[in-house]
Amino acid sequence: EAGVTQFPSHSVIEKGQTVTLRCDPISGHxxxxxxxxxxxxxxxxxxxxxKESKQDESGMPNNRFLAERTGGTYSTLKVQPAELEDSxxxxxxxxxxxxxxxxxxxxxxxxxTVL
Amino acid sequence: AQxxxxxxxxxxxxxxxxxxxxxxxSSSVSVYLFWYVQYPNQGLQLLLKYLSGSTLVKGINGxxxxxxxxxxxxxxxxxxxxxxxxAEYFCAVNEPRGAGNMLTFGGGTRLMVKP
Numbered sequence: 327e328a329g330v331t332q333f334p335s336h337s338v339i340e341k342g343q344t345v346t347l348r349c350d351p352i353s354g355h356x357x358x359x360x361x362x363x364x365x366x367x368x369x370x371x372x373x374x375x376x377k378e379s380k381q382d383e384s385g386m387p388n389n390r391f392l393a394e395r396t397g398g399t400y401s402t403l404k405v406q407p408a409e410l411e412d413s414x415x416x417x418x419x420x421x422x423x424x425x426x427x428x429x430x431x432x433x434x435x436x437x438x439t440v441l
Numbered sequence: 442a443q444x445x446x447x448x449x450x451x452x453x454x455x456x457x458x459x460x461x462x463x464x465x466x467s468s469s470v471s472v473y474l475f476w477y478v479q480y481p482n483q484g485l486q487l488l489l490k491y492l493s494g495s496t497l498v499k500g501i502n503g504x505x506x507x508x509x510x511x512x513x514x515x516x517x518x519x520x521x522x523x524x525x526x527x528a529e530y531f532c533a534v535n536e537p538r539g540a541g542n543m544l545t546f547g548g549g550t551r552l553m554v555k556p
Contacts, residue, residue, distance in 0.1 A: 329484070330484065357541055359541070359543075359544075361544070361546075367548065368445075368545075368546045368547060368548050368549070369485075369531065369544075369546040369549075370546070371543045371544065371545070374541040374543065376541065381541050382541060382543065385543075417484070417485065419485075421541075421542070427473055427492060427535060427542060428542065429487060429490075430542070430544065432477075432484040432485035432486070433484050434482065434483055434484040435484060
């Protein structure tokens with residue numbers, strides 16, 4: 327069974343440009359999460375989808391970030407326009423079902439560098 | 442709000458020596474606790490988890506952790522490390538949020554095993 331995949335693995339863009347990150351969760355996983363690790367800091371929650379619906383986007387830093395999950399399958403996270411402080415590693419995770427605990431399976435992350 | 446503190450950002454250790462990676466958390470509610478490992482160029486992999494029951498939890502690759510409620514700690518231990526254990530280790534707590542579960546991570550501890 328394929329794990330969570332993320333594309334691209336690395337992205338280098340200039341300040342002011344737009345970047346779109348993609349996450350493909352494990353097949354059948356309704357829950358999809360985005361996290362981010364800014365250099366030297368903790369991994370922080372960004373948002374959570376259940377199927378195509380945003381359940382919790384309390385961690386999104388500002389309105390330059392837009393996440394979508396059309397059709398409840400893969401998800402995209404767009405940053406427009408990118409700023410220097412957006413540099414970091416963006417992780418996606420998926421889990422099956424709901425309830426008090428469901429293990430989250432993580433992808434390898436996308437390393438974003440904004441110059 | 443929950444928080445997780447990993448007291449050591451880096452831990453150098455010689456091969457076959459024991460190691461302890463420290464983790465303290467703060468939470469006003471019952472928690473689920475996790476240790477994740479990230480090997481170079483890979484995603485986060487679950488090492489072990491504490492949900493309930495025995496406070497001594499065994500995980501993969503010979504690691505174990507002990508949940509101590511009175512000290513709000515969840516330290517990770519291994520009696521004898523290998524070069525292949527060189528990686529970054531993250532302690533996390535689970536916070537149920539509606540239909541999902543948000544993970545709150547510590548800052549990570551980089552374990553460096555030397556020959």
